[in-house]
Amino acid sequence: MTQHSNWHSDISGSGDASYIWLHGWGYNRKGFERIAALFQKDGTNTLYDLPGFGDTPMLPEGANTEEYAVALAEQLSDNKPHVIIGHSYGARVAVQLASKYPQKVKAIILISGAGLPRRRSIAFKIKAFSLKVLGRLARISDSLFCTTYRDAYIARFGSSDYKNAGPLRGTLISAVNENLAGTARQIKCPTLLLYGTNDVDTPPEIGRRYEQLIAVSRFTELKGYDHHDILTRGAYQCEALIKSFLKDVEND
Amino acid sequence: MAKKKVIAVVFGGRSVEHDVSVLTGLQFLEALDPGKYEGLPVYIDPLGQWWTGDALANRKQYPIDTSANKNLTQLTLDLATPANGQPRFFAFQKGLMGEKRTEITFDLIVPAIHGSNGEDGTLQGLLEFASIPFSGCRPLGAAATMDKVFTKRNVRTSGINVLPELVLSRPPQGTFLNPETIEANLKATFDGDPYPLIVKPCNLGSSVGVGKADNMDSLIAALMAAFRLDYEVIIEPFVTNLTEYNVAVRRDADGGIVSSAIERPLRNAELLDFKNKYLAGGIPGGPKLDTGPSEGMASLNRTLNPDELSNEQEHFIRSSAETVFDMLSLAGSVRVDFLANSETGEVWLNEVNTIPGSFAYFLWEAAAKPLSFLALTETIISEGFELSARRLGATDTKSGGATIFA
Numbered sequence A: 001m002t003q004h005s006n007w008h009s010d011i012s013g014s015g016d017a018s019y020i021w022l023h024g025w026g027y028n029r030k031g032f033e034r035i036a037a038l039f040q041k042d043g044t045n046t047l048y049d050l051p052g053f054g055d056t057p058m059l060p061e062g063a064n065t066e067e068y069a070v071a072l073a074e075q076l077s078d079n080k081p082h083v084i085i086g087h088s089y090g091a092r093v094a095v096q097l098a099s100k101y102p103q104k105v106k107a108i109i110l111i112s113g114a115g116l117p118r119r120r121s122i123a124f125k126i127k128a129f130s131l132k133v134l135g136r137l138a139r140i141s142d143s144l145f146c147t148t149y150r151d152a153y154i155a156r157f158g159s160s161d162y163k164n165a166g167p168l169r170g171t172l173i174s175a176v177n178e179n180l181a182g183t184a185r186q187i188k189c190p191t192l193l194l195y196g197t198n199d200v201d202t203p204p205e206i207g208r209r210y211e212q213l214i215a216v217s218r219f220t221e222l223k224g225y226d227h228h229d230i231l232t233r234g235a236y237q238c239e240a241l242i243k244s245f246l247k248d249v250e251n252d
Numbered sequence B: 001m002a003k004k005k006v007i008a009v010v011f012g013g014r015s016v017e018h019d020v021s022v023l024t025g026l027q028f029l030e031a032l033d034p035g036k037y038e039g040l041p042v043y044i045d046p047l048g049q050w051w052t053g054d055a056l057a058n059r060k061q062y063p064i065d066t067s068a069n070k071n072l073t074q075l076t077l078d079l080a081t082p083a084n085g086q087p088r089f090f091a092f093q094k095g096l097m098g099e100k101r102t103e104i105t106f107d108l109i110v111p112a113i114h115g116s117n118g119e120d121g122t123l124q125g126l127l128e129f130a131s132i133p134f135s136g137c138r139p140l141g142a143a144a145t146m147d148k149v150f151t152k153r154n155v156r157t158s159g160i161n162v163l164p165e166l167v168l169s170r171p172p173q174g175t176f177l178n179p180e181t182i183e184a185n186l187k188a189t190f191d192g193d194p195y196p197l198i199v200k201p202c203n204l205g206s207s208v209g210v211g212k213a214d215n216m217d218s219l220i221a222a223l224m225a226a227f228r229l230d231y232e233v234i235i236e237p238f239v240t241n242l243t244e245y246n247v248a249v250r251r252d253a254d255g256g257i258v259s260s261a262i263e264r265p266l267r268n269a270e271l272l273d274f275k276n277k278y279l280a281g282g283i284p285g286g287p288k289l290d291t292g293p294s295e296g297m298a299s300l301n302r303t304l305n306p307d308e309l310s311n312e313q314e315h316f317i318r319s320s321a322e323t324v325f326d327m328l329s330l331a332g333s334v335r336v337d338f339l340a341n342s343e344t345g346e347v348w349l350n351e352v353n354t355i356p357g358s359f360a361y362f363l364w365e366a367a368a369k370p371l372s373f374l375a376l377t378e379t380i381i382s383e384g385f386e387l388s389a390r391r392l393g394a395t396d397t398k399s400g401g402a403t404i405f406a
Helices: A029-039 A065-075 A089-100 A122-145 A149-157 A160-164 A166-176 A181-185 A204-213 A235-251 B018-030 B122-129 B139-146 B148-157 B179-189 B216-227 B274-278 B311-327 B357-365 B373-392
Strands: A009-012 A018-022 A044-048 A082-087 A105-111 A191-196 A217-222 B005-012 B037-044 B050-052 B073-077 B088-095 B098-105 B108-111 B166-169 B197-201 B211-213 B232-237 B242-251 B257-265 B302-304 B334-341 B347-353
Touching (some): A018 A029, A029 A082, A065 A089, A089 A105, A089 A181, A122 A149, A191 A204, A235 B373, B005 B018, B108 B373, B139 B148, B148 B232, B166 B179, B179 B216, B197 B216, B216 B232, B242 B373, B257 B311, B311 B347
Parallel strands (some): A105 A191, B005 B037, B005 B108
Antiparallel strands (some): B037 B050, B050 B073, B073 B088, B088 B098, B166 B232, B334 B347
C-alpha cells in the first residue's frame, strides 16, 4: 500500500457542504479556480492537486485511476458524503470513487468527463493500428540495432500529453486504454454530465453513453464550448446547471 | 417545463467602442442560465448590418468579415410587431428559388453596445416604438447620461460635487478654432491659471478621444482630436494627483437601489485613454481579443474595495451614485465614475455609464452582498421584462378614454 501522504490543495469558502474538485490531465488545482470561486457561498471547496500534478507527489509509477481513487478516499477520511466534481481525467477518478466508496459520495459532476472509449471510424482504426505496429517496429529496431527510431516516432506521432507525461507516462497509458463502462454501471449516486458541443477530446457522445450506464444521471450539452474553455468561458453556465442539479438532489 | 426564453444580446455596433462591446456581449451570453434562457447572439457590424450565427460566439473570429462569412445570417429587426406580440427578426437566405425569408422569434433584447447608437437611447427608443421588450435603461435615462454636460448640470442641482466645465461646439466648416475666443471663455469659466486642462468628447464613454492640454497649443491639438469624434467637446480642469473610483448601481428585487464594490482602476500612464484602459498590460498593437476568461473591463487591473477611502468619501460615492440612478430613472447595471484628488481628498462625480464594460459584473461579485454574474444577468433580464411590460400595458387607447372610432 502507498504511504499515506496528504494531497496538496487549496481550500476556499466554508460550510457543511463539501465540494471536491478533481482537475484534468495536464492541469492542476488552479484549473478550477474560476469556477470553484462561484461556489464559495455554498460550502467548503477543496481544489486538489492530483498525485503527480502541481505540488502533490506521485503515486507509484504506473498507478491507474482506481489507485487514484483509493488514495483520494484516504484523503476524504471523514466518511461524510462529498460532492465530487471532476474534469476530464479527474472525472475518471470521480467515477472510480463513486463506485468503490458510495458512502463518501453524495453526487458526482463530470465536466467533459473521460473514461469511455471513443467511437472511431474504420479509417481511424486502421491508421491507429498501423501506427501502433510502426511504433513496435521502431522499438524492436532500437533494441536490436541501437537505432533511435523510437524517439523519432514519439516526436512525430506522440500526443502532447504523452510527450509531456514524464514519469506519469504509465498512468497516462493505462488511462487511455481504460474503459469505465462496468464501473459506471455500479454508480448509485446522482450524476450530472456536462459536455461542450465543440469538444473534440471528450465529445458529448461519451456523456450520452455515460447517461445510459449510470442509473440516476442527467446529461446536458453546452453549446459552443470545447474541452477546456467550458471551465473558463463556460463557468457561469456550469454554475447554473450544477446548482440546479444539486437543488434537485436535495429535494429528492 | 416552460419554454426557454430567447434572449437576443445585441453587441458590436456603429460606435468607436465596437470591440469592447463584442466582449461585453459575449460575456453576457456566457453568463445566461442555460436552464431558463437561450442566448441569441446578434452582432451589428461597423457598417450597421445585423447578423447572427454560432460563429459569433468565438472570440477568435473577430474582426469578422461579415459579408464573406458563410456561417452568418443577415438579420433585419421587424419593427411592425405581429398581432401575437412575439418580436422577431427576419433572416434572408439565398436559395435556388431566389431569396427565402425565415423568421427568428425572440423574447427580449439586451443592448450590449457601448457609446453612440446603442447606449445613448437611440436603440432603446426604437425598441419602445416597436413594443419590443428590452433590458436596461429606457430612452430618457440612456440619452440623458450619454450627454456628459446634461448629466453634470442635472446632478449639480442636487448638490453633487462635479468639476466646472466649458463646452465648445465644433467650428463651422471652413473656419478654425480661434485661440482668443477660447482664451476668453477659459477665463470666464475657470479661476486663475486654467491649465492643465482635460478635453473630452461630450457624447462618448470609454475615454476615447480624451486628451490633456498644458497650454493653448496643446489645447487646440486636443480639441481638434476630440472634434473629429463629436460635435460638442467638454473642457474641464485636470485633476492633479488623480485617482479614479467607480461604483455600480442597480435596483434590487424589492425596488431599493443598491451599490456594488468600489474599484480603483490601476494604471501607469498619467491619463486613462482607450489603450490604457482596455489594453492594460498588453503589448501595443497586440491582439485585443483573447479567449481567456478575464478580458475587456474585467481584465483591467484594479483594486477592489480600496482601503484608503474615508467613510465620508465612500458615503459620497455611494450616495451620489444612487441619487443619479434614481433622479434619471436608470435601470440595469449602471457604473458611475468618480475623480478624486488623492492629496486633498476631494471627490467629483465624473460620468455615468448605463451599459458599462462587462456590465460591471466584477464589481457585483466583489460587493458586500456578492452577486454572481449569473444572478446579475437574471436580474437584468427580469427587470427588462418588467419595465417593458409596464409601458406596454399603458398604450391601449381604451384605457385612456381616447377612443374616437367606437
